[in-house]
Amino acid sequence: MSAPVAPLLEVRDVELRIGGLHILRGVTFDVRENEFFTVIGPNGAGKTSLLNVLSRIYHPTAGSVAFDGRSLLEVRRTGLADLGIARTFQNLALFEHMDVMDNVVLGRQRLMRSGVLTGAVWWGRARREEAEARQACEPLIDLLGLGDFLNRPIRDLPYGIKKRIELARALAVEPRLLLLDEPAAGMNDEETEELADWILTAKQELGVTVVMIEHDMGMVTRLGDRALVLDFGTVVTIESPRAAIADPRVISAYLGDETEEADDPTATGTIAVGIPLGQDRKAKHA
Numbered sequence: 001m002s003a004p005v006a007p008l009l010e011v012r013d014v015e016l017r018i019g020g021l022h023i024l025r026g027v028t029f030d031v032r033e034n035e036f037f038t039v040i041g042p043n044g045a046g047k048t049s050l051l052n053v054l055s056r057i058y059h060p061t062a063g064s065v066a067f068d069g070r071s072l073l074e075v076r077r078t079g080l081a082d083l084g085i086a087r088t089f090q091n092l093a094l095f096e097h098m099d100v101m102d103n104v105v106l107g108r109q110r111l112m113r114s115g116v117l118t119g120a121v122w123w124g125r126a127r128r129e130e131a132e133a134r135q136a137c138e139p140l141i142d143l144l145g146l147g148d149f150l151n152r153p154i155r156d157l158p159y160g161i162k163k164r165i166e167l168a169r170a171l172a173v174e175p176r177l178l179l180l181d182e183p184a185a186g187m188n189d190e191e192t193e194e195l196a197d198w199i200l201t202a203k204q205e206l207g208v209t210v211v212m213i214e215h216d217m218g219m220v221t222r223l224g225d226r227a228l229v230l231d232f233g234t235v236v237t238i239e240s241p242r243a244a245i246a247d248p249r250v251i252s253a254y255l256g257d258e259t260e261e262a263d264d265p266t267a268t269g270t271i272a273v274g275i276p277l278g279q280d281r282k283a284k285h286a
Ligand SMILES: Nc1ncnc2c1ncn2[C@@H]1O[C@H](COP(=O)(O)OP(=O)(O)OP(=O)(O)O)[C@@H](O)[C@H]1O
Pocket: 018, 019, 021, 023, 041, 042, 043, 044, 045, 046, 047, 048, 049, 050, 282, 285
């Protein structure tokens, strides 16, 4: 009998308190290698805070986070790329005046030995490395269908393409684990559908493990192997996305006190997206 494979990411009893707020409460889950793991939950549930813990922006008050058997809590944020962890943000973080290729190549910095300063000294080596980095990014540019936009400044491109460039830049790190924070935020249905295709293509071709926060339930059910549902910083359930959005505990988490007034929240495939964070929800964090 073969030994069970250890999870790639192990999160145990994570607590996060900031000021008077208790943001994450005993959050525990595993992500398996090659899995597409999604995190859903109402506004203010703690999803981005959880991603901030995984990407070392927030240090948890208690609990442990291990990546490939090693504690992440001893790793600096700047060391994540070396470990093979990359992240995208809810708001685009691209250099608007630079072209597509330059933005994507920036993602490879950790793989280049010459930094900006050493580059000034070892000009020749830096030039060579940059040329190699550009060459190494070409298959990724092709994979994500960005070839036609290569030398265009980011600022001239539509939002949907910019999101794809951000994905390419994160993938240029050659990560084992990719953290996506609401990739479909601000996109229309068509753009969302298209981005979902690109994410799936990248995942399949590059064999990367993904943790994705997303409000668009169509995207979550289409891409996700499992969904972790957070509410008030607590894990409500971890199950297949379809089972999760039909789970009465999840429906009631999304609807809060409005359960009796609402029709079937899953009917549109976008369960309760945009339900505002009411006073009751805020009070419960304290
Ligand atoms: N640095 C911080 N300082 C104070 N409060 C914070 C901080 N970070 C997060 N919070 C609070 O923690 C709670 C959870 O926020 P978080 O952004 O993680 O939720 P979310 O589930 O990602 O919400 P949304 O879906 O609206 O993005 C919120 O009440 C938020 O105001």
